[in-house]
Each structure stands twice: as structure tokens, then as C-alpha cells.
Amino acid sequence: MEPSKNVPEDFLKPYNSLEQEDKILSLWEQSGYANPDVCVEKGVTAADAETFSIVLPPPNVTGTLHMGHAAMLAIEDILIRYHRMKGYKTLWLPGTDSAAIATQSKVEEALYKEEKKTRHDIGRVELLKRIDIFTEASKEIIIDQTKRMGSSLDWSRYAYTMDEPRYRAVMTAFVRMYEAGLIYRGDRIVNWDPKLQTTVSDEEIEYKEQTDPFYYLQYGPFQIGTVRPETKFGDKYVVMHPDDERYAQYKHGETIELEWINGPITATIIKDEAADMEFGSGVMTITPSHSLIDFEIAQRHGLDIEQVIDDRGILLPIAGEFAGSHIKKARLAIVEKLKEKGLLVRVDEKYVHNVATNSRGGGMIEPQIKRQWFVGVNKEFKMGESKIPGIPSGSMTTLKQMMLAAVESDAVDIVPDHFKKIYFHWVGNLRDWCISRQIWFGHRIPVWYKGKEIYCGVEAPKGGGWEQDPDVLDTWFSSGLWTFSTLGWPENTLDLRTYHPTSVLETGYDILPFWVVRMILMSGFLLGDIPFHRVYLHGLVRDGQGRKMSKSLGNIINPLDMIEKYGADATRLSLVIGAQIGNDLKLSEDRVRGYKHFANKVWNITRFVLESSEPRGLTFRDSDLMNADDEEKVREAHRLAADVSKHIDGFRLDLAADVVYHFVWHRFADEIIEESKAVLKGDDAVLRASKQRMLYEILIVSLKLLHPFMPFVTEAIWQELPQKESDVLMTAKWPAAAKASADKPV
RNA sequence: GCACCUUUAGCUCAGUUGGUUAGAGCGUUCGAUUCACAUUCGAAAGGUCAUAGGUUCGAAUCCUAUAAGGUGCACCA
Numbered sequence: 001m002e003p004s005k006n007v008p009e010d011f012l013k014p015y016n017s018l019e020q021e022d023k024i025l026s027l028w029e030q031s032g033y034a035n036p037d038v039c040v041e042k043g044v045t046a047a048d049a050e051t052f053s054i055v056l057p058p059p060n061v062t063g064t065l066h067m068g069h070a071a072m073l074a075i076e077d078i079l080i081r082y083h084r085m086k087g088y089k090t091l092w093l094p095g096t097d098s099a100a101i102a103t104q105s106k107v108e109e110a111l112y113k114e115e116k117k118t119r120h121d122i123g124r125v126e127l128l129k130r131i132d133i134f135t136e137a138s139k140e141i142i143i144d145q146t147k148r149m150g151s152s153l154d155w156s157r158y159a160y161t162m163d164e165p166r167y168r169a170v171m172t173a174f175v176r177m178y179e180a181g182l183i184y185r186g187d188r189i190v191n192w193d194p195k196l197q198t199t200v201s202d203e204e205i206e207y208k209e210q211t212d213p214f215y216y217l218q219y220g221p222f223q224i225g226t227v228r229p230e231t232k233f234g235d236k237y238v239v240m241h242p243d244d245e246r247y248a249q250y251k252h253g254e255t256i257e258l259e260w261i262n263g264p265i266t267a268t269i270i271k272d273e274a275a276d277m278e279f280g281s282g283v284m285t286i287t288p289s290h291s292l293i294d295f296e297i298a299q300r301h302g303l304d305i306e307q308v309i310d311d312r313g314i315l316l317p318i319a320g321e322f323a324g325s326h327i328k329k330a331r332l333a334i335v336e337k338l339k340e341k342g343l344l345v346r347v348d349e350k351y352v353h354n355v356a357t358n359s360r361g362g363g364m365i366e367p368q369i370k371r372q373w374f375v376g377v378n379k380e381f382k383m384g385e386s387k388i389p390g391i392p393s394g395s396m397t398t399l400k401q402m403m404l405a406a407v408e409s410d411a412v413d414i415v416p417d418h419f420k421k422i423y424f425h426w427v428g429n430l431r432d433w434c435i436s437r438q439i440w441f442g443h444r445i446p447v448w449y450k451g452k453e454i455y456c457g458v459e460a461p462k463g464g465g466w467e468q469d470p471d472v473l474d475t476w477f478s479s480g481l482w483t484f485s486t487l488g489w490p491e492n493t494l495d496l497r498t499y500h501p502t503s504v505l506e507t508g509y510d511i512l513p514f515w516v517v518r519m520i521l522m523s524g525f526l527l528g529d530i531p532f533h534r535v536y537l538h539g540l541v542r543d544g545q546g547r548k549m550s551k552s553l554g555n556i557i558n559p560l561d562m563i564e565k566y567g568a569d570a571t572r573l574s575l576v577i578g579a580q581i582g583n584d585l586k587l588s589e590d591r592v593r594g595y596k597h598f599a600n601k602v603w604n605i606t607r608f609v610l611e612s613s614e615p616r617g618l619t620f621r622d623s624d625l626m627n628a629d630d631e632e633k634v635r636e637a638h639r640l641a642a643d644v645s646k647h648i649d650g651f652r653l654d655l656a657a658d659v660v661y662h663f664v665w666h667r668f669a670d671e672i673i674e675e676s677k678a679v680l681k682g683d684d685a686v687l688r689a690s691k692q693r694m695l696y697e698i699l700i701v702s703l704k705l706l707h708p709f710m711p712f713v714t715e716a717i718w719q720e721l722p723q724k725e726s727d728v729l730m731t732a733k734w735p736a737a738a739k740a741s742a743d744k745p746v
Numbered sequence: 747g748c749a750c751c752u753u754u755a756g757c758u759c760a761g762u763u764g765g766u767u768a769g770a771g772c773g774u775u776c777g778a779u780u781c782a783c784a785u786u787c788g789a790a791a792g793g794u795c796a797u798a799g800g801u802u803c804g805a806a807u808c809c810u811a812u813a814a815g816g817u818g819c820a821c822c823a
Binding site: 275353421597655 | 750751752759762770771772781782786787788815816821822823
């Protein structure tokens with residue numbers, strides 16, 4: 001066939017995503033339109049336009065892009081492109097996260113593997129230097145991969161959790177909370193990781209099922225059960241429920257003499273409701289130093305607390321002859337001794353229970369009592385200037401009350417709705433938050449000691465002899481500041497005033513308790529405001545059979561492979577269509593392949609529309625009026641625009657993508673184009689001109705509606721159009737819901 | 747144990763405040779086609795809406811119970 005003059009050469013082949021995507025990426029980058037300031041400067045966005053802002057949940061600097069990231073990027077980019085086209089002053093702010101514990105342990109592992117050294121051999125300064133080299137080298141990877149999804153992030157505002165502005169924000173936040181009495185140092189029971197030698201937050205603990213022998217021991221007149229006989233040396237309190245009739249004869253505070261592992265001891269009876277009458281014999285002994293529940297019982301009754309196991313899991317002198325051995329090795333020897341003494345009643349070999357492990361690559365958790373820094377969530381403080389409904393400026397409140405108020409009042413809306421319940425459940429049960437970590441990589445606690453003096457401040461105190469607290473802050477402490485530390489806080493910047501609170505926080509539902517909760521806490525206290533108006537929680541990406549993607553199952557689908565094979569547009573669509581908000585998504589390679597066909601379909605539709613136009617190159621004149629029939633078809637496309645907008649506004653991106661997909665393929669291509677063929681080949685020039693114009697207008701509307709979902713192919717087409725309203729589709733005007741008049745040239 | 751989610755065609759899912767004959771994509775079968783299409787188009791088959799009750803003129807949709815699958819939390823000393 002003779003190619004028409006209207007058809008650029010590229011269109012004579014199928015759509016080649018690999019070839020086009022690179023070109024389009026650099027086109028966007030050069031345009032600078034991801035930066036809202038550039039949009040205002042170039043007149044694309046009105047200077048006083050409403051703002052729409054999202055702060056990207058920062059991926060780990062040392063990580064690589066997985067499907068979860070890809071889904072997040074696709075969803076956020078759709079929201080961003082849509083609002084940008086609608087004329088909002090739109091900011092999507094990128095960043096990366098240092099992921100303190102995970103990153104440090106990676107570097108430490110490599111250090112040990114390659115040089116057989118530990119961090120103590122090389123020291124704090126050297127270790128931090130190596131971590132820095134490591135993160136610098138790997139951050140380019142994740143940034144490049146992020147860009148390849150087509151993410152229209154404003155890289156001129158890039159932030160890293162460990163850079164200088166964020167450091168200042170973290171220090172300032174700590175000092176302010178310290179001065180308000182919300183941060184305190186105390187000896188409390190914490191989750192201790194003996195392997196990584198650090199505390200771990202409650203939320204980072206993962207319970208794993210494990211089968212162990214369960215021992216029943218004779219403790220005076222009682223039988224007690226335990227999986228961990230090695231913790232029992234110090235047990236001198238025996239606890240039972242106050243209503244337990246079986247033990248009514250024993251009075252609270254009464255003492256009894258009995259024979260125990262290392263000889264006779266005096267035990268004291270404690271009546272406490274924490275004892276479960278249904279479990280075992282209903283009697284337990286407690287080890288307050290290594291169990292949260294036991295610690296709380298001990299605190300309620302003012303009992304003695306003795307440490308049994310040290311930081312490395314070694315038994316202390318209280319263990320008598322077992323002192324100095326590791327708990328793992330000591331257990332069997334202790335059981336042997338109990339047996340000899342006749343204290344072992346029986347053993348249940350297959351007892352299934354949950355053990356706490358550190359989900360951040362550490363080992364088993366050993367509760368310990370430690371001097372740590374905490375954020376008191378139930379402590380009263382005087383609220384400053386407040387915009388949070390229900391928490392008046394200057395009133396007395398607590399962090400917990402403030403966090404509840406933010407969501408109860410709907411100032412922060414969480415979608416889907418049922419996650420609100422989960423939020424309330426979480427916040428309601430929140431305990432004081434342990435924020436100190438005994439690792440080296442992170443924001444060091446801004447507290448200095450000199451003898452008994454303590455000083456807290458952003459800068460080190462003047463004069464010699466001061467020593468800084470060696471601990472660093474929990475990574476979530478700085479993450480909690482993310483929506484405003486990235487905008488320049490603690491400075492009162494224009495960005496902060498313009499874009500905060502952010503419009504939407506979009507993240508996986510699994511991270512709600514860690515992050516969303518902490519951001520509301522930090523923003524509430526430090527700014528007296530919410531961090532975002534809406535929280536949009538997406539589901540997890542699973543494999544075709546609904547299983548989690550994991551290395552061991554070998555079912556990981558790598559987004560970069562998909563981009564390579566089928567294009568970024570197809571990858572994006574496969575992560576959005578069929579992904580009902582908050583529900584998990586089953587992804588298979590076939591799905592991605594299917595959407596590649598769609599990208600090609602759009603390409604070919606364009607080819608047809610251009611081919612069937614007159615050689616003069618689609619310059620419509622007033623004489624090229626559409627007839628009523630064709631006008632109605634254009635109006636139909638605009639009605640579709642209203643539907644798409646409605647679905648996006650309701651966060652139903654799956655429906656929005658689905659209706660536009662269906663329209664473009666099965667209405668526009670299969671029906672409207674097919675029906676127009678006879679006229680296009682016919683002799684009636686007036687009818688033909690009307691058709692040509694109708695097809696072109698619908699093509700334009702379709703490209704615009706598709707653009708947020710599949711930005712590459714639509715932009716590539718836009719670049720080849722002979723007549724267009726803006727240099728890039730990215731900043732073209734979103735189609736109005738109802739078209740006022742059809743007689744203006746496009 | 748507590749809470750939440752899911753259950754609609756072979757598969758993946760829509761179904762908006764209850765309202766005609768429950769829809770789409772993929773897959774299957776049949777047909778057409780190389781005249782925009784690394785093909786595409788048309789048509790067909792396929793559903794006791796998990797189960798049992800209830801509310802209602804009317805229920806996939808609301809209520810109660812049950813079952814199966816999943817997730818989170820709590821944990822058992």
C-alpha cells in the first residue's frame with residue numbers, strides 16, 4: 001500500500017515500546033514539566049491553581065524495583081498525571097530511604113565475608129564510610145528503575161532520609177519532643193535482638209511458628225509449664241488468677257519454701273488476672289526481666305526484677321553452675337538436672353507455639369530490660385496551634401488522642417474504609433514507642449552527657465568533656481517526618497506552605513501501622529496538622545495463583561523484565577486493571593502480554609486515522625463542520641471522559657482504566673471506525689471531512705484519557721500528530737466532561 | 747482466641763444508593779478476513795451469584811447463622 005503523507009514512518013511498523021520509551025523519557029525530562037514551578041513558568045498551570053501533592057513512599061536505597069514498587073508507582077503516577085492535566089499545581093516528590101538496620105547488616109555481612117572483620121574491628125567512622133559508599137553506588141539503580149516506569153516525579157526535589165536537610169529535621173523534631181516531655185529515657189522491657197545487638201520495635205517483630213518440647217515442672221505444691229527452663233532460675237514469684245477456686249487456699253503475698261533448680265528458695269504467691277485459668281495448671285512463675293507480660297505483672301505488684309540472660313544470650317551468675325553458657329546450649333543440661341532432682345513431671349514433645357523474630361533480617365527476639373529512649377504516647381502535653389478537628393489550639397492532649405482525632409474527624413480519610421478500624425485498633429493499643437537503636441547507621445540521638453549532666457540540642461554543647469549518646473534513632477522516627485521534612489521543614493518554606501498537608505498518601509496496606517500512624521503522630525505534634533488528607537491503601541501483588549512472590553517459590557515476576565518484553569505501559573495497565581482498591585492482585589505474565597496488544601491497538605488506530613485524513617495534514621477549517629451524527633459521537637467520547645474522571649476521583653483506577661480501554665477498543669475501533677470506512681472511501685467530500693474530523697477529535701480525547709494509564713505510547717503518538725494543542729501530551733488539557741461547542745478547531 | 751477481608755461463567759474480576767433478561771476480559775467452539783492491526787472482526791456455548799434462613803412488592807446487593815479460603819492482632823507461661 002502507498003503510505004499516506006500524513007503517516008509518520010514509525011507507524012508503518014508495530015509499536016516498539018523499547019525504542020519509544022527511551023526517547024519519551026528524555027523528552028519529559030527535558031521539558032521539566034514534572035516540576036510544578038516549570039509548569040507555572042511556562043504557563044501550563046495557573047500560578048494560583050489548586051495544589052495536588054503526593055510524597056513518594058521512599059524505596060530502600062540499596063534495593064531493586066519489585067512489583068510492589070511498580071504498582072505503587074503506576075497508581076501514584078496515574079493520580080499525578082490526571083491532576084496535572086486537570087490544571088492542578090501538581091507535585092510528586094521522590095526520595096529514597098536509608099533502611100538503617102537492613103542496610104547496616106548488609107554491609108556488615110559483606111565485611112565479614114570479604115575481610116572476616118566485624119564492625120567493632122573497623123570502628124564507627126569507618127563503617128559509616130563504607131555504608132555511604134555502598135548506598136551511593138546502589139541508589140542510582142533504584143532511581144533509574146523508578147524512572148523507567150514512566151513516573152513523572154520531580155527529581156529536582158529529591159530527598160534522602162540521611163541527607164543534610166532531613167538530618168536537621170530529625171534533630172529539631174527530637175529536641176522539640178524532648179522539651180515537651182514526650183521523649184524520655186527509661187529502663188523498660190524492650191525487644192532485644194541478640195544477633196544484631198539492638199532493640200527492635202514492636203511492629204518489626206514477626207511471629208514464626210515453631211515446635212518445641214513443653215516441660216511441666218514441679219514448683220513446690222504447683223505444676224508450672226514452660227518451653228524455656230533456662231529462664232527459670234530467678235523465678236521466685238508464683239502467679240495465679242484471683243478467681244481460681246483450685247488455689248483459693250493460697251493468699252496473695254503468702255510465702256512458701258520449695259526446692260528449685262539450684263537449691264531451696266522462698267516463693268511468694270501473687271494473685272493477678274493475667275494468669276489464664278484455662279492454660280495448663282493455671283499457675284505460672286514469672287521472669288520479669290525477659291517477658292513483657294511478666295514485667296507488667298512485676299510492675300503492678302512492685303516485685304523484684306532480676307536479669308538472667310545477658311545481651312548476647314549468656315546466662316548470668318544467678319544461674320549458678322550454668323552461668324556463662326549460652327541459653328541454647330544450656331537448656332538440655334538444665335532439663336537433665338531437673339530430671340535428676342525429680343522436678344520434671346512430664347514433657348510434651350510437640351508443642352507448637354509462636355516465637356518472636358526480627359523481621360529486618362535479625363534473629364530471635366530476647367526481651368530485655370534496657371535503658372532506652374521512648375516517645376510517650378499517653379503523656380499529656382499542651383497542643384500548640386492546631387488545625388486538627390477536635391484538638392483545640394492550646395488544649396491539653398496526648399499523642400494518642402491526637403492521632404485518634406485526626407481520623408475520627410475524617411480530616412484524614414482512609415480508603416478503603418475498613419482500614420480505619422485497623423487504624424483505631426492499632427493506635428488504641430499503641431505502647432510507648434522505643435526509638436533508640438544500638439546500631440551505628442542512622443540519625444544519632446542529639447543528647448550529650450558529661451558526668452551526671454544531660455544536654456539535648458541540635459548542636460553539641462559548648463565546652464569539652466561532653467559525650468554524645470551512642471545510639472541512633474529508629475528509622476520510623478525520621479520516616480514519620482517525611483511529608484514535611486521533604487518540603488523543607490523546619491524552615492517555613494514556600495513548598496511547605498504550598499504543598500502540605502499533602503493530598504494523598506498511597507502505600508501498601510501492610511505498612512499502615514509502621515508508617516501512616518507515625519506520620520500522623522509527627523505531623524500532629526510538630527505542625528499541629530495532618531500530614532495528608534487521604535490515605536489510599538493498595539493491595540499486595542501476588543502471582544497468578546494468589547501466592548506471595550518469593551525467591552524460594554521462584555514465582556517472582558520482575559517489573560523490569562516485563563518492561564523489556566511488553567513495555568512499561570502494558571506493565572502499568574496489568575497492575576491497575578482488575579486491582580480493586582485495597583485487595584490483593586493476582587498478576588501473571590499473560591495479563592501483561594494482553595495489554596501490550598492494547599498499546600499496539602492504539603498505535604494502529606492512530607495510523608488509520610492519519611491515513612484516512614486528507615493529504616493537507618489535518619488543518620481543520622470552519623468549513624469542516626461535523627454533521628449532527630458525527631458530533632454526537634464526539635460527545636459520547638466526552639461523556640466517557642466524565643466517567644473516567646469520576647472513577648479516578650473515587651480512587652477506582654481499575655474501573656477508570658477499564659472503561660477507557662473498552663471504549664477505545666470496542667467502541668471507537670470496532671464500531672465507530674468500522675462504520676466510517678464506507679464514507680471515507682466514498683465520493684462525498686463534505687461527509688468525508690466530517691468523518692475525518694470526528695475521528696481525529698475522538699482520537700485526541702482517547703489519547704488524553706489513556707495518558708495517565710499508558711503515558712509512553714500516548715505521548716509517542718502525540719509527538720507525531722500534525723496538529724496539537726501542547727508540545728507534550730503530559731501537560732495537555734484533560735477533556736471537559738461536556739463539550740460546549742464543536743465548531744472550534746482542535 | 748479476637749477482628750477484618752474474600753466467595754458471581756473454566757480462569758481473573760465488574761456489578762455504584764436494593765429495581766427489567768446478572769456483565770467484561772482471557773480461555774473454549776464456530777465462522778469471516780490479509781482492504782489500520784506481529785493479526786483483527788463477528789457469533790455461540792458457559793452462572794442454583796458459597797450454603798441455609800430472614801426483611802421486602804422486589805435481594806448478587808440489606809440482616810442473621812454456617813462453611814471454605816486468606817490477612818492482621820493477641821498470645822499460652
